[in-house]
Amino acid sequence: DVKVTQSSRYLVKRTGEKVFLECVQDMDHENMFWYRQDPGLGLRLIYFSYDVKMKEKGDIPEGYSVSREKKERFSLILESASTNQTSMYLCASRDLPTYEQYFGPGTRLTVT
Amino acid sequence: KQEVTQIPAALSVPEGENLVLNCSFTDSAIYNLQWFRQDPGKGLTSLLLIQSSQREQTSGRLNASLDKSSGRSTLYIAASQPGDSATYLCAVPDSGGYQKVTFGIGTKLQVIP
Numbered sequence: 001d002v003k004v005t006q007s008s009r010y011l012v013k014r015t016g017e018k019v020f021l022e023c024v025q026d027m028d029h030e031n032m033f034w035y036r037q038d039p040g041l042g043l044r045l046i047y048f049s050y051d052v053k054m055k056e057k058g059d060i061p062e063g064y065s066v067s068r069e070k071k072e073r074f075s076l077i078l079e080s081a082s083t084n085q086t087s088m089y090l091c092a093s094r095d096l097p098t099y100e101q102y103f104g105p106g107t108r109l110t111v112t
Numbered sequence: 113k114q115e116v117t118q119i120p121a122a123l124s125v126p127e128g129e130n131l132v133l134n135c136s137f138t139d140s141a142i143y144n145l146q147w148f149r150q151d152p153g154k155g156l157t158s159l160l161l162i163q164s165s166q167r168e169q170t171s172g173r174l175n176a177s178l179d180k181s182s183g184r185s186t187l188y189i190a191a192s193q194p195g196d197s198a199t200y201l202c203a204v205p206d207s208g209g210y211q212k213v214t215f216g217i218g219t220k221l222q223v224i225p
Contacts, residue, residue, distance in 0.1 A: 004155075033213070042217040043201075058212065090155055098163075099144050099205055101213065103155040 003027070004104035006091050012110045019078040021107050023091030031094035032074040033101070034058075034066065036087040043090065049074055081111045114139045114206050118216035125192055126224050133187040133219045135202035140180045143211060147176050147187050148201045150218070156201065160187070192223045 007022035025032065034046040035058075045058030047066040055066050063085060067075040074093075078085055091104040115138045125131050135145070144163045148156040160169045160176040162185065168177040175188040185202055201218040205211040 040217070043215040045212055048212055056212075088153075092156075098161065099211065100158060100161045101146060101156075101203065102158060103148075105155045106153070108153065 004091060004093055004102050006089075006104040006107050008107050009105060010108050010110075012112065013078075013081050014112055015082060017078075017081050017111075019081050019109070019111075021076040021078075021089055021091075021109070023074045023076070023093075023104055024072055025074075025093035025102070026072065027093065027095065027102070028071065029093035029095055029102075030071070031096065032068065033092040033094070034064075034074065034076045035090045035092065036060070037090055037106075038087050046076065083111050085109065086111045114142075114204055114214040116202060116204055116214050116216040118200075118202060118219050120219060121217070122220045122222075124222045124224060127192060127194060129192050129223075130188070130190050131192055131221070133189070133200050133221070135185040135187070135216055137183045137185075137204050137214075139204075139207055140183050141207040142180060143205050143207070145176075145178055145185050146203045147174075147185075148203065150199045150201060152198075159200075189221075192221075194223045194225050197221055197223050 004025045030051045032049045035043045048056045049068045065077045089107045092101045117136045146161045147159045162169045162178045173190040178185045199218040199220045203215045
């Protein structure tokens with residue numbers, strides 16, 4: 001069974017703090033994704049990593065950066081957290097060649 | 113740019129009813145289509161993946177069909193149960209580039225005992 005884990009289920013941070021969200025997958029997948037999900041807006045892609053060497057901006061990268069030092073780990077960084085980054089953050093990995101996506105349990109981040 | 117629409121946005125049915133959820137997409141040059149289930153406050157669970165060369169996929173009481181030419185997929189749930197209550201999302205990889213994925217906003221299903 002593919003397993004995607006995220007470092008925290010719930011997180012509360014203060015405005016201006018640097019926040020790290022970590023995601024680990026155990027199936028040797030090349031592709032990994034970070035999404036945020038907000039009511040009425042659905043899932044929006046923040047960043048995408050095709051492999052360890054390549055990171056691509058998604059639809060809403062502003063205020064975020066990513067790190068992928070190892071194939072199994074993809075980290076999302078909020079450089080200076082703001083209240084409008086309060087959201088559910090979902091990590092996913094993708095199997096090639098089927099292109100099937102697998103999701104982690106999500107991190108509910110609240111920025112106060 | 114790919115756009116994915118799911119209708120209806122919400123659905124409430126009595127237990128035991130068979131039901132159909134709809135997903136439509138604008139760019140028919142898709143590689144595959146994936147259906148997910150999401151329980152409140154949780155991540156997405158993969159239900160079915162249909163490759164572009166397939167017409168349908170089945171898993172237990174679930175059957176998903178794909179009609180690329182019309183840009184549509186349906187998820188059929190037989191003999192619905194209260195435990196099926198969740199939000200159902202469909203997702204389609206973009207046809208070009210690195211194949212980023214576009215999601216529908218989902219259909220929120222409530223099965224009433």
